[in-house]
Amino acid sequence: MQVIADPAGFRAAATSSGSPLVLVPTMGALHEGHRALIRRARKLAGSTGTVAVSIFVNPIQFDRAGDLAAYPKPLEADLAACEAEGADLIFTPEAGSMYHPDRSVTVTESLLSRHLCGATRPGHFDGVCTVVLKLFLLSGADSAVFGEKDFQQLAIIRRMVRDLDVPVEIIGHPTIREADGLAMSSRNVRLLPDHRADAPRIRQSLLAARDLLATGERSATALLASARAGIEGSTFAKIDYLELVDAETLQPVSEIERPAVLATAVFYGEVRLIDHLTLQP
Numbered sequence: 466m467q468v469i470a471d472p473a474g475f476r477a478a479a480t481s482s483g484s485p486l487v488l489v490p491t492m493g494a495l496h497e498g499h500r501a502l503i504r505r506a507r508k509l510a511g512s513t514g515t516v517a518v519s520i521f522v523n524p525i526q527f528d529r530a531g532d533l534a535a536y537p538k539p540l541e542a543d544l545a546a547c548e549a550e551g552a553d554l555i556f557t558p559e560a561g562s563m564y565h566p567d568r569s570v571t572v573t574e575s576l577l578s579r580h581l582c583g584a585t586r587p588g589h590f591d592g593v594c595t596v597v598l599k600l601f602l603l604s605g606a607d608s609a610v611f612g613e614k615d616f617q618q619l620a621i622i623r624r625m626v627r628d629l630d631v632p633v634e635i636i637g638h639p640t641i642r643e644a645d646g647l648a649m650s651s652r653n654v655r656l657l658p659d660h661r662a663d664a665p666r667i668r669q670s671l672l673a674a675r676d677l678l679a680t681g682e683r684s685a686t687a688l689l690a691s692a693r694a695g696i697e698g699s700t701f702a703k704i705d706y707l708e709l710v711d712a713e714t715l716q717p718v719s720e721i722e723r724p725a726v727l728a729t730a731v732f733y734g735e736v737r738l739i740d741h742l743t744l745q746p
């Protein structure tokens with residue numbers, strides 16, 4: 466396994482390594498969710514291909530300075546996890562080597578990013594699209610694996626690749642959860658013990674809304690009220706957003722007539738957690 470911080474060095478190593486090259490972009494603090502993505506990449510690359518993992522806490526996708534400063538960076542443990550999962554090439558750039566001080570070009574998606582995280586985190590998806598496109602160009606990846614946990618991110622990256630003719634196949638991987646249902650996240654380690662114990666209610670509240678749908682209730686107002694009551698039953702949880710959107714367009718719906726996504730972001734103190742559930746009519 467090769468660890469490279471310099472973008473030009475990474476490009477050279479990626480270009481001369483075996484194909485196909487499968488990229489797994491991450492911000493590090495790797496957990497079982499990331500590891501599942503790397504294992505998936507290993508399978509896709511086969512024994513002759515290359516698995517590249519980028520570990521980069523991308524400053525331009527953070528909307529809160531405190532969140533960026535508090536983001537965990539356990540590099541040694543991350544490298545051990547990459548090695549254990551059979552990754553070949555690890556890219557660990559510094560922010561200064563990824564962004565020119567006077568950079569002036571950004572990739573903006575303007576439709577799928579209107580709601581959900583796009584509405585409450587201004588500039589977030591511009592930062593994501595910009596860094597992901599840079600990583601695709603530097604690595605020359607044939608394909609890249611992303612988690613369905615960040616389903617809006619996945620939809621926006623698929624759209625970017627479609628609209629800009631980027632020759633990278635995008636592969637989505639299911640959300641990996643803790644035993645109590647909490648979606649794994651690098652931010653979970655920052656939860657206070659009381660908050661960690663309470664956080665499974667996020668998924669439970671989404672599941673309760675799905676149970677309500679199963680009884681024949683299709684109205685967004687009723688389904689959202691059900692999920693909201695579940696989350697707000699907590700003394701700690703503060704809803705950042707809770708929305709029901711069409712699964713394809715990511716625009717709000719008033720009634721479930723086609724596949725839809727019930728999605729939420731919840732603050733526990735300074736820690737923001739996201740989760741979602743697909744609802745079928």
Ligand code: AMP
Pocket residue numbers: 490491492493498499502610611612613614615638639640641642648649650651
């Ligand atoms: P991050 O390091 O949070 O930027 O995530 C890097 C990649 O891992 C993204 O494609 C995420 O969607 C994915 N990911 C994060 N958490 C999970 C999870 N619990 N299950 C599956 N994929 C995940």
